[in-house]
Amino acid sequence: MKPTDPAITWLExxxxxxxxxxxxxxxxxxxxxxxxxxxxxxxxxxxxxxxxVVGNPLIYRGVHRLNRDDAGRVKCVACFLCATACPAHCIDIVATESPWPDREKYPESFSIDELRCIFCGMCEEACPVDAIELTSLLDLTGKSREEMIFDKEKLLSVYDMTKDAEPMKSKTLAAAGMATFGHAPADAAPAGGHH
Amino acid sequence: MPTVIVDGKEIEIGAQERLNCIEAARLAGVEIPHYCWHPGLSVVASCRMCLVETGSRDPATGKVTMVPKLVPGCQTPARDGTVIVTDSQLVKDSRARVEEALLIDHPIDCSICDKAGECLLQDYHFEHGQPERRADINPFHSQRRDVGPTVTLFVDRCIMCTRCVRFTREVSGTSELMVANRGAKEEIDVFPGFPLDNKLSGNVVDLCPVGALGDKDFLYQQRVWFLKREANVCGGCSAGCSIVTEHNQDTVYRLKPRENPHVNKWWICDDGRYGWHHLHDPSRLLAAGRLVSSAAERETVEWPAVVTRIRDDLKSAGRLAVAVSPMLTLEEAWMLCAVARSIDPRAYLAVGHVPTSGTDQSFPGGFTIRAEKCPNRIGVEAIVGLFETDLHRWHNFLDHIRQGQADAAWVTAAYPGSWIDDSTAEPFGKLRSLVVQDLFESPLSRLATWQLPATGFAERTGTWVNVAHRAQTFAAAVRAPAGVWPEGRLLWNMLGRRGLYDPAAVRRQIAESAVSLAVLAGDVPPNGVDLRVNQIASA
Incomplete structure (x- = not known):
């Protein structure tokens, strides 16, 4: 926009x-x-x-975790939407055919470069299955750069570590009767998609 | 000239053109959505997405009479005075209803569907569908089954456009696919014991407007929106099919056909489609190695030093013979000949080994896979012909070496597979200096004084001339592996040219030196130019 643009209102x-x-x-x-x-x-x-003290863990953006489903498997379906949304390009996923009959695709490897991450929370917003979430863990340290690239196992272990203190956000919101975008509360009738 | 009226806009079509309403509207810049129609296949008008209002204008009175109901645009010919209305409420409602009907039993699994991002169902739903889903029927559960060695079918994603079925019947002529059952239970399937296994099977994946047919080679590898696309030419055989190389971060992920009415129409064969894996083979040669004198090992030489040291080695060796590989582009071949003649003014130039496999294989749809497994024999012959009065071929070159008429040789290869055996390579061992430029180690390169890495098809920039004398230019899609100078760059530097390798400059120089190639002086159109047209004109 140039200073001569008529859309600009100049104030004294x-x-x-x-x-x-x-x-x-x-x-x-x-x-x-x-x-x-x-x-x-x-x-x-x-x-x-x-x-x-973290005020509201639901909206705090700390270390990532990969959630597990009821059977203990990684919830992620390897759709790459988090990697697509990520402005820092810190998420790297290798997808492959899942070994389970009820799932088509799952991440063979899933890594987040925590040093590159800007903790904007776009991955969490983009995730269609609530697999990736940002916890309220705020002190993130490591001795090397390699150590700060969190792989799938580490991200799952963050979930195991934090699941009692911080239940999955979709479940918390559903319990509070608040549907997040695209996900109906648990007691409501399914609306639309089957995934 | 016949005139067609599309949404009130008059456009003229050629008197001999036989267009349907979709094609005529496209000329007017109006896109009529369609699933089942494809320009390369027969018309079935079954998807009902292209329904439009049509009518005709009386040439005498100018009065327009409309057909009382919607007609499929793909099946309705556009004649002089045909009126096509694509933006009325009736047409819009019809499209929304078709979309709604298709989505009643289509899973909403775009997030894990490989087609997402290039799916017509997504695009048309976004453009023509309605936001709410009125019917609340849970789609049936995802079923996936293999229909052949390269293609897998996601049954519930299919919208029954039958493009794939028609392709196997009309173009490949193999008829493996069929529609099983009827009505809502319709499914694409193969006959038991007869899988979809032909040389063109990969095309059904491109044809599929939704994610029902998946390419096993590409399945789950990348989301399509990460891929960058570069118009390329397939180097698999002398047909020289126009392709698009889809890549990300210097890794090729898949090849797709690029529409070219003069060469491959809409198709490519599976040999070409999956013929890029050698580019990322870990056993590729990656550095220039020179034999250390009186030892069987090679030292790695930095490229700027290669430029001068090869010249010195070959010059001091004596009589030079050069084999110009038919995998090279016109520009590289020309520069190689020029470099050879600058080293030895009487250098023996020959067309390199022309790999062949079987015989030409033609399909009912007019597609032919060539037996000659190199993309540029005709072009290299033309270039070598500019430097030599008699055209020498590979067997002449071998005789030349065997009879001891050369002291040094430079063999360019760049073949994706093994191409020479020990007994053929043996006479090269007597040479005082041997330069071999290849993708992989071979019996010949093991004998070489200089082992140089070559580049693969998607890493080259230049021009190839196919079996029908059509010259097509293309740019490199991916960079050569780290540490590899492509042939063009090496030869450009050996010629003492300054700056970056500029294939267009070399091409202009070639065009000036030969009337038969003069047409290459300007920009070559995306579909290529037929060199014979110019030769006939100059004769």
């Missing part, structure tokens, strides 16, 4: 009023904000001795 800055020209009232206003924060409750914590 308002001339300074008396209070602004006097300087003192604004000075007091700023100083009062500072002093208010000096006495209010502190937000920072002494990490790692004390850990921050």
């Amino acid at each position: 800055e308002k001339p300074l009023g008396l209070a602004e020209r006097l300087y003192l009232p604004l000075f007091i206003q700023g100083l009062s904000t500072t002093s208010r924060h000096m006495v209010s409750r502190k937000v920072t914590v002494n990490y790692p001795e004390s850990r921050p």
